Amino acid sequence: MPRTKEGKGKTKGTPLPIVPILQKFLKTYEKHCAQSQTSVCPIIRRDLKASIDSEQILRKFILVRPDDSTPSILPVSLEPLLMTIRDERYTLGKELCIWGLQLNNPEVARLALLLELKGRTSYPFTTLEIVDCKMDLWSLGRLGKALPFSHLHSLVLDYCKFEEEDMERVLSGLEKSQRLQGLSLRYCGLGPPSGPGLGSLLGQGALRELHLDGNYLQCSGALALLGPIAEHAEMQGKEQPATSSPATRNPPQPLPAGQRGSSILNQITKSSGAVTVKSISGKKEREQGIKKKSKGLPEAGPWLVKLHLADNGIDGKGKGGEKDILEFIQILTCLIKYSANLREIDLGNNVLGETAAADILEALRARNTGELPALKITVTPQISSDTFRSIWKNSRKSSITPKKKKKAKK
Secondary structure, three states, rough: HHHHHHHHHHHHHOOOOOHHHHHHHHHHHHHHHHOOOOOOHHHHHHHHHOOOOOOOOOEEEEEEEEOOOEEEEEEEEEEEHHHHHHOOOOOOOOOEEEEOOOHHHHHHHHHHHOOOOOOOOOOOOOOOEEEEOOOOOOHHHHHHHHHHHHOEEEEEEEOOOOOHHHHHHHHHHHHHOOOOOEEEEOOOOOOOHHHHHHHHHHHOOOEEEEEEEOOOOHHHHHHHHHHHHHHHHHHHHHHHHEEEEEHHHOOOOOOOOOOOOOOOOOOOOOOOOOOHHHOOOHHHHHHHHOOOOOOOOOOOOOOOOOEOOOOOOOOOOOOOOOHHHHHHHHHHHHHHOOOOOEEEEOOOOOOOOOOHHHHHHHHHHHHHHOOOOOOOOEEOOOOOOOHHHHHHHHHHHHHHHHHHHHHHHO
């Protein structure tokens, strides 16, 4: 019997000693909470007990503020959890989620030390979520300094309100990180001044996914964000023959510092409606580019794959009026036509206008002609039914029809 149990443990990939490890972890966590006069997070306790019962490794820690409907005498704190991870040298965690807490300077300092690749023990967390939390300027600066030395591939700071100076502290660390591939700053109160810093981050870092929904970048901020990578994509696209496939094209090279996107095509537009669009591409072409570099650190440069800019006040109502919206659509259509890395753009709840919808459709057709990878675009449905139907048909023919034909034959 012991041999069969060991065999099962090996085939499952879960070593049997994980149960005493998690049991000891829970006891240490409860001890630190008692010593610091804070409450044990019920989600942490639940997940630990579930992992013990199933004899599985706990890789995701979720620290949540208690529900207001159930008042607690003592608050939930991050510090006891971090102390437990260090005391037990628990190196199996991959995701750390902190939701709705007030984080003080000592807690953030301890978190930064945990993330940094220093000391005798390395804690390889790859995902950090700090959602709807409050941090002061010092804490943001300390967290930013730790980012370049961490294993983080994904950073989520949704619903954390940032001032312009706060954002500079975070971006200063992100620009030096060559591991971070996903960044989410949804509903953070970002305005047009955040555009240039985010644009520089896209051009010089390794980011592939950027979620900025629910901010207020407006046209000027979105222009500063997309300008450098759109101009770079245009340069790369025009250097290759029009008939060459993405598999034969050279990968993007790093942008020169200070490069801005102000030239770009001769298209003028104002658009948009809510449509999901996919341009044509085969399976092999779709897989090229993104998964090309898997060994070691990614090279710096524009690698943007997903961009979410829903509900950002991108319309003709800002200071620049119609001029800014025309320049934004000019840059957007350039990115659609030439970016071989781009796979998804979300522009929902931004009123761009009817003309832009037509220009977006034209850019998608040009992308299909150039045989670039499939691109999904979401815009608000405030466009004519004819334009909407044309975009929908363009998408439908590229991906859905072949599957239907195979099913009909059977």
